[in-house]
Amino acid sequence: MSDPSAAECRELPRECWETIFAALDSEADLEPLSAVCKQFRSIADARRTSLSIPNQLTPHLPSLLSRFKSLRSLDLSPFRGDHYSVLLQIARSRLPLLERLDLSNQQHLRLDGLREMASKFGALRVLVLSKIVLLQDNDLMAIAWSFPTLEELDISYPEESPSAGVTDHGVTVLSQKLKRLSRIDVSGNQFVSDDSLIALSENCPSLREIGFRDCSFITTSAIAFLIKNKPDLVSLAVNVIGMTILYVELVDSFHFARGLSSLDFSRSFITDGLLMSVAEANIPLKSLVLSHASGFTFDGISEIVTNHRGIEVLDFQAVTILTDHQMDAICKVLLGLTSINVSLCPKLTNATLYSLTRHCPLLKEIKMVKTNLKKDNANEADIPANSQVRSLNISCNVNLTDRCLEKIVRACPKLQYLDVGYCAEITGDSIMGVLKSCPEIKHLGISHCKNTETLCIDFELPQLEVLRAEGSGLNDQQLAAIGRRCCHLKRLDLPKCLNLSTKGVREVASHCKTLREINLRWCNNVKVDIAVLAWMVFVRPSLRRIVVPCGSILSESQRDFFLQHGRLVCD
Template identity: 60%
Template sequence: MAARNRKKGTVAEQPPWEELPALCWEAVLRRLNSVEDLESVSSVCKQFLHISNTSRTCLSITNRSAPHLGSLLRRFSSLKSIDLRSFRGNPSSVLLEIARFPLPLDRLNLSNQESLRFDGLREVGSKFGALRVLVLSNVGLRGGNADLVSIAESFPSLEELDISCPRRDRSARVTDDGISALSGTLKRLSRIDVSGNRFLSDQSLVVLSVNCPYLRAVEFRGCELITGRGAASLIKNTPQLASLALIGMKEEVIFFEELVDSFRHARGLTSLDFSSSFIWDGLLMSVAEANIPLKSLLLSCTLGFSFDGIQKIMLKHRGIKHLNFVAVDFLTDRDMSMICKDLCSLTYINISHCSNLTMTTLYNLMRQCPFLMAITMETTNLGKDNANETDIVVNSQVIFLSIYTNVNFTDECLKNIARMCPNLQYLDVSDCLKITGNGISGVLKSCPKIRYLEIRGLKNIRNLCIDFELPQLEVLEANDLKLNNEQLTAFISRCRHLKNLDLVHCVHLSTEGVEKVVKNCNELREINLRDCHNVRDDIPFLDWMVSVRPSLRRIVPSCGLVSSEMQDFFLQRGLSYQ
């Protein structure tokens, strides 16, 4: 019947997807990966536009978008998070505009503001008193302790607060008195970062532990007056503490027996970060013996301990999922082989700048850690050894691999990685100088799910010959390659869904090659042409790029420096150029 009606022209043909209820489409659209995907979907029909508007929960405000803020806030009525860290200027007017709209806001990021006046912030507080998260990193708090009091009074329901890395002002200091007043009001506080507030002492940790019964995470790197004794008090008085970061603490301020003893009082610690600090085996032994559910251990650039301390923790805490051993340069392949036996739950490891580690360690990780998803082995010694290839096993869980600046890494090594990691999605082999185009094309063929590829500085890539499609590739970082127009366009023609393209200092490219790239990439959103000296950087060419590829949101021209006329051009078209 419907078919007869369509033939007579009495009933318009209705796409089958329009019959689905809006709730079904909302569930689908909420699973999209990015804001960019929502923008694309919103252009399909009015129904999708409405659903995508209500599905969007995050908004970043810049100087370009600020003049249109009112219309944006009307359009996106379900915003829970607003981010002003890229906004330069007086944020008070922006905050006052935000306060005019009945949004379900629970997170506000005001980082990187030179000066923050509290009239706008108080207005936001009066309208969004239930705000849970406030980020004020790298902000000029001119009132010092008084500003902390204003924050607490304006947002009494805060659960997470970041006041790290304050801008220096001799007349405005955050001290223990300010933390005391703040914590006395914010009874729901569960996470706080006070890093860089160098006038805070152990007393701040004591009052936080006493006044905030739900406190679960504290970070205080760069607080020179805080010692291991203060950290011990925090651990003892806060049994529910889940995350502790003792970053950048020197031997003379951390070396206290009270800290060693404190871990036996801990019950909920899941994450410990000792990065850039001096620690010792006795401290690690106390962590090992503590009855804590440790899942994450970070020892990046840490000094004073040995392999014995690490091994003890691995034996006692086999449920660890996240390890960071960056620049723990005494580690050897043999050490890692012993550690790997106890890492059956590991999902992420970073062992960059460990110069003794080779392909043997990589093979062991693949074989002995079945749940491993991400590996970072930058500036190690991959390719230096003659690892036994009979140890190669397939690990389908690994999707992230960053191994840049391994100068001995070869195409053959890359081939072995492709065999081990068929589901790889992110690969960074930048500055692995022995890799050629054959190695890159081989890994792309064996790992068709790669979405993000970094091949910066590969001097031996003279060509990238592929005879297959790359439908998943979205981001290509190809800085400083020697590809010419024909070679680049031949490769890009296989990457129809490319969104981000970085071609910094690709000096063999010309305007003609870039034109072909822009025409071929239907979804291109960002292109960086800085120091591509043979590519035009005048406004007519940039205007042509935008007209041919309206999906573009960011263009970095070859000149690097952007004139005021060019800034106006970018502003008028809603483009970023940095």
């Protein structure tokens, strides 16, 4: 798109431009357009609904909050340090549509900051507080008083403390105040017990989704009480240990369920009896997660899929009992399957992948990380092609060969996401073949694929947006070709690429007009100093984030200078 003048922008009514902007794939596409003219900037700013706030952005936060009036979500999870001043700035801003705040990964919560936020945004709908190091009961009480209209709350996986943490008292007070709560995740809080689960089920009439994974003192009795007391529960994620006398009570409880569409029993020890109870329940099951679960046999799985043929999402990661024959039986039943994860299942081979593409016409996502994909004798004419599959992750298959990869991508010709990282046997020839066979690929992962010397990209790749190539054998010449042929490339991840030098980085920056992020961490032969950075920013205005190699010394004032011009430089 050529740079139109302000007069040219006015040739179309604003409503037409708004419709065009609405068709863009992501908010990242708005930024270059906002530099074209004032009208484009106004439209782009009005469409911006989310903002992530790392430390480097905080000096510019007032102007950004003033500029983006349509923000619905603010993410402070990348921020490190005392976040009071940031919350204060947000509280002083005028964001009438703000409904979601993410404060994950903080050392502790600043209750004074939350109260300031509550004075302006008491109607906040979603609050995410995952992985707070020092989360305690008084934090939950402050949240309950400050944000009484919360609908979704995540307080999962705080840092373990031997002396303090969230207890049943805090969760109970929370449940009594948040009457609109529809979703809560308490996973990983080690001091809560059955009392917390019971309080939430009794006090929160709108509760539909609940997560209590990795809470050691939650028993099957409380889970059974929850299911019986909340027959309209939609999503349940718990760990189940089936070695107690109360286990029978849990098995019987599923007869009371009516609305369960998502069940997550990951890392549980469960029996066929429990799975068969779920199979017999009259529930609209759409998602079943048994990741790293054990204790059952294929008979239990078979009962569920036979009775709930509307299942769309399956996660059987590390369910090591599964075989190709069993997976074929599942595929023939679940014709509406859209996503499956059978990673870390060592008995599964190419036959399972072919079964999936043959029998599941709606399938969009397949994960077979670290399985047993290898050379086979399948006739290419007999390999079914599924044009619905968009995402395929087959990384860490150490026996995957070029020929095997060629057959697999023939089965998925419309791929947009492919990860073959850590597949040591594949070469540049097969990677090149993939790109020719699947021209719609937007995201390619080839991390730690060392045998790339034969990779010769002499054809256009207009769809490729993200290339993850950490520890790969890419060299300067190949990187330059990528820059010339990938006209829409936005992100390059190149950590530990030891065959690259500053020359290759200059080449890709010169030619790749859409590049927004480049990661050069641990690229020991790439020398990036202030002069090289200044040149990169000048020659490639689209760049917004540059991760420099270790040993590149930049002062804080130099980093601030780049940040003031919209470029985040980090190491």
